[in-house]
Amino acid sequence: MTLRVAVSGASGYAGGEVLRLLASHPEVEIGSITAHSNAGQKLGGLQPHLHALADRVLEPTEVEVLRGHDVVFLALPHGASADIAAELSDDTLVIDAGADHRLESTPMWEKFYGSPHAGTWPYGLPELPGRREKLVGAQRIAVPGCYPTGSLLGLAPGFDAGVLEADDVVIVAASGTSGAGKSLKPHLLGSEAMGSMSPYGVGGMHRHTPEIIQGLSWAAGEEISLSFTPTLAPMPRGILTTATAKFKPGVSVPEIRAAWENAYQDEQFVHLLPEGQWPSTKSVLGSNHVVMQLAVDESSGRVVVVVAVDNLTKGTAGGAIQSMNIALGFPEETGLTAQGVAP
């Protein structure tokens, strides 16, 4: 039976990518598509790459419009999804690309988002230890943030295998400008962002910090400490994450490498590259693939992992659809590809 799927935030980057992937998904038909200020517009004028849906008209993002679908994707600014989700029936699978339902800690939510905590849903990163099982049959799914996707996949194997120390994790990540969404912001103008890199949220201020701490602490079985610095890179999409942590005394280099090889050897969408080959964002663009490489820096006692992910595919929409597939019992790769676009 074909499932009817609604996509809210369809005029934005995340909603647009959900639609691009759903358009080739064999088990679904696209029902209502909604927007906010662009409600009433034809999708083709806003998302010209979505040719098959060009004549579809965006409806307002209201519960009455989203009701009656088998699956509802919410690709809205954080804070906008919780009220809508609360009004949708338990029979509807609701998949939230926003942050509202990712964190377990109410104090952390309040500290970083400054609003009441809406609760916690199963976390849509199946390659993180212990998460895939929680997605099977789920009716509510919180899609991970884009920075957490690369950061968690990069370091979780080392914590899960017990080869990393929890007390000194350092992550620096460079993101393409689509990570900030499609609304107009002066620092994202071409004349500001082109040919320049700049940091933001420095000093533990970025909202993805508690989410990365949460996921790595799940893998470590203890609270980790993190310094996270995001930077803006002059490219439309993709994130390159450099994540480092100290390795435990007495652990050998082969043991460290084996932790990552074992974690991802059976995964379709996450891979440790052959030794000597380093990831680049270009190789994963438009794909649900995450690639990484690691080095053991024996002089500093640290493992250094570099991860490439497409923030809009595996970092949002691809991860959302992969999680939908698991929840509904479809093969996990349905409607997704691990092949990128080159050159």
Ligand SMILES: NC(=O)c1ccc[n+]([C@@H]2O[C@H](COP(=O)([O-])OP(=O)(O)OC[C@H]3O[C@@H](n4cnc5c(N)ncnc54)[C@H](OP(=O)(O)O)[C@@H]3O)[C@@H](O)[C@H]2O)c1
């Ligand atoms: N961009 C990424 O790489 C990425 C990665 C992971 C997660 N996410 C999350 O996905 C969500 C959407 O991000 P985005 O990058 O797609 O942002 P975006 O490009 O700015 O799109 C936002 C969408 O939400 C709609 N919207 C704006 N204000 C609204 C409101 N008050 N009520 C209902 N709808 C509203 C917009 O409609 P109009 O255009 O009609 O105003 C648009 O469709 C965010 O929670 C973001 O954190 C994004």
